[in-house]
Amino acid sequence: MPGWLVLMGALAALGPLAIDMYLPAFGHMADELQVPQGLVERTLASYLLGLALAQLLYGPLADRYGRRLPLLGGLALFTVASLACATSQDIGHLTAWRVVQAFGGAAGMVVPRAVIRDHLDTRQAAQALSLLMLVMGVMPILAPLLGGQAVMLGSWRLVFYLMAGAGALLGLAVLLRMEESLAPERRTPLAVRTILHNFGHLLAHRGFMGYSLAGGLGTAGMFAYIAGSPLVFIDLYGIDPRWFGLLFGLNALCLIVAAQFSARLLNRHRPLALLMRAQFTLVLMTLAALALTLLGWINLPLLMLCLMGFMASQGFVGPNSAALALAEQGPRLGTASALMGSMQMFCGAAAGLAISLWHTDSPLPLTAVLAACALLSWLSGRFGMRHDRRRTQAADAADRLD
Template identity: 45%
Template sequence: MTATPRAPTSSTRFPLWLLICASLTALAPLSIDMYLPSFPALAADLHTEIGQVQLTLGTFLVGLAIGQAFYGPISDRYGRKAPLYIGLTLYGAAAAGCALAGSVESLMLWRFLEALGGCTGLVVSRAVIRDRLEAKESARAFSSLMLVMGLAPILAPLIGGAILSALGWRAIFWVHCGAAVLILWFVHARMEESLDPAHRRTLHPGTVLRNYWELLRDREFLGYSLTAGCVQAGMFAYIAGSPFVLIELHGIDPSHYGFVFGANAFGLIAMSQINARLVRARSLDAVLGMALYAPLLAGLMLAVAALAGMAVLPVLLVGFFVFLAGMGCITPNASALALAHQSHRAGTASALMGTLQFGFGTLAGAAVSLWHDGTALPLAVVMALCGCSAVLMRRYGRVGAGVPA
């Protein structure tokens, strides 16, 4: 049975289907952050160096970026539930493989496969929201998902640390496996198919490639997708560079670094919930335009301070907080605007959007790491470029939507 699109009322702000989408969205950040406290134990148990263990995170991110491109066309052909059966099964099996890994090389392989399975939730959750809701209500639903994305980096390391202390690092991946089984049951038993049969599309390779090419030429879709992607790239740069800048350069105790990370996540959560209220009375693009001042000004402030040798700790903390809090308004609205006119290929569009965003994020994180010069300058400049690029991408998308730049 195909669900009829409808906007959730105030009494059903979190209907079951949206809660299932939230759990699907949570898989990726939980899979990234939950095992971070186990790095030293992993290195010791697998007789390798921390640097090698860190590569397992890199392979996971590559898998997230690549895998999304495959699930979109499948979901547009066979419905939203079919790729979830494939992806969650692969995710659970790969998580079990991680738990049984005997070397860091095998762990890298299983983490890559785990990402290939887990990324299906990112693709399908966005497509389901687009199937069911119009643009403005989609933005409010995406704001609800940002609540999950913001809580994950706060709760996941705490949960992972508790499991590590009680049962060891392998138990963390058994928890991943159990979560996949539980979510798969909810998808099968309680989630209705949301794809209208009239919108099902062929899986012919030529048609799939043509759809992707048409999306890349669609200025509205590409502009708004990359608006969110550029800001997300700034977040990836922060994740890659802030441990060195805050811990090594400014002497923050490693045990206190999590509090800084958590404060920024709370800022993102707060803004995502404020955004859900702002879009009731204002257009999505207007709210997006105001919110983009946050990463733009914060990034420029960080870059100027670093160039002038004034990147003191308070300046850095304020800049990071403002930049990341702005994502709470930017990501939901830019995503909703990018998918606004893609109902006929929402899965494919969602997949390409995710691939572009994670791809840009991976490049930004790599840029900070490769440009490492012992100062805060690489991180500050990359974040500033991301903030400026996001503003330009919105202008590009507005022209595509027929709105004066």
Template identity: 45%
Template sequence: MPQSSGSQKAARFPAWLLICASLTAIAPLSIDMYLPSFPALAADMRVDIGQIQLTLGTFLVGLALGQAFYGPISDRFGRKPPLYVGLGLYALAAAGCAMARSAESLMLWRFLQALGGCAGMVMARAVIRDRLEAHESARAFSSMMLVMGLAPILAPILGGAILSASGWRAIFWLLTLAGLLILALVHFRMEESLPRERAAPLHPGAIVASYTGLLRDREFLGYSLSAGFGQAGMFAYISGSPFVLIELHGIDPSHYGFVFGANALGLIGMSQLNARLVHGRTLDSVLRRAVLAPCAAGLMLAAAALAGVLVLPVLLAGFFVFIGSLGCITPNASALALTHQGHRAGTASALMGTLQFSLGTVAGAAVSLWHDGTALPLAVVMAACGMGAVALRAWACAGSSARAAA
């Protein structure tokens, strides 16, 4: 049964939650820290920068695909053994990236790095579900976002400083060291959270049945996809905002990081507010209001783009509201999706991550493929994601009500 001891409630950031936050922060660190090195990588490997950008795409594909494999394994053997394998692979692949001599080899090592790193994302959610009930899980996810939300703010700054001082290879050596350090923390400071009596069988029939059951679970699927559509809007923003802000609106590239950081701070602030909002309220009631924000922001951006009046203040306001609202949406939707999945928390966490990163990859690709020299593709994709978050939340809530009535 999930634990809710007084000692856990007393500490806002117990050691195990900080380790979970570091496990989840691996992905944004691995993505954002090497972004400033794209020109240097292209020059060093004598390729077009587009080929270097593909190394980011292969990393995202690895994150989306890799999570599905760790869930059933963790439900059988516990949360720590998959972390040993995943973090070991992550550190090895990061070292491979540091020694890569071609764009093709860098793509391969980045894919393997993602396959290893995504174990941390799956296990972090599963450990929280193992230890805490739904409301406490939502507060834990909110607290964890304070730590992981700093990653996209600090990582590009740190990466740029390392690039200037020691070159791009030093960035990957630092990621290698980070992977080994987190592996040591997991081994020495993290207790196994899955009781032996809850270990699930590991054979193809049971795995297929578990994933099939999750895909038929309206409550799990709806809340997972509601958060997924919100995060897909963020992926669209990450993909399209550099062109829209720098090329269309003339923001200096050196100032783009301030916009990126301001929106990340908005997400952190809302995640901390969410920890207070869920006191005395149902998680779904908070989520119901929160999903309206990205929907309204996306529709405002799309309407302004269609009308040709998408000026910079409107654009910045829309981005801030959309990204900031995820601080309420992601923790609550994640907690609600996992509420009744304690018997297969690892598998549920894995499927949730796979679905959400797949949606994010599709949204980012849609913005890139629809590129027409205007802000319209970005605005429309963000609007569609906002509306999707609202619709899937309502669908999930109906499934939750049906479950309660059964």
């Protein structure tokens, strides 16, 4: 794995770090700030909403000023906002600073995808994105474990101090080690008309929208799991917060292994074939979890089995859908990466908000939202596939005319 790809993985991992690391601290935060835990859970939804909005800004900036400068600005903002979160004295200020933190962390989600497509073609990009998940996937395993230990050693505020340190270190790495990958002749003007034209082209592109939503709705299911897992594992099934990270990490491990398997299979199979098969499994596992919940047969081992199947399927869906969505967007890669990421975060914020508002004494909110996200992801993938078929048929017809 080349050094630039490792750095891109570390930058992309900053988002999962800020999402996952404070999950074991939800109960402590609610007690200290004297608010219901649902309000603390909504700080996660506010962070996802901030990520969705901010990515729309970083795309045009990355296409105009290159990849390094927006990254450096975003990492600086993330570091400052993390320090502000650590010193917040009420839930209102914490929620507001989480949005600012998201506006900084969004740079680490937009720019790495654009850098990968600067260097690689579609098949290679799918493989690189799968390898990127190996780096990114370490964070969902380590972050809750680190967060749980930080809460035990100090308080939930130490979690945000650690996030600030991570942002500062990554900013230093970008400053010292990252080379600009966008050539000057490929940069696009930062004009409102150009930006609107690019976004309009992408919104009208059926393949881009279909594959972006296929990946985004699968990601929304992951965020529903992230937001709902502390309540399900800790409150409903009585898992100690110190061991919560192990269960959380087991599901993340399924994501990592599946993503690496996907990268190997791409040597013999097309990204679209892998995506279609993985989405079928995605739907199957989530509907099984929902059926077991409605029948009253669900327990922790069965729930974990379904969640592991869901996460493994998402290990195939995420990188292949992203590579397919960006395949035809060469002149506007930064903007396409931003819009794709924003749609993912909007879907994730909606799923996380649904989980925070729907509380019962069973895993039903989690399993129902997961099933809905999986079904919508499957439908979106079919929409993108129809575009590819029409494009292939049109190309074949043109060849016959020639």
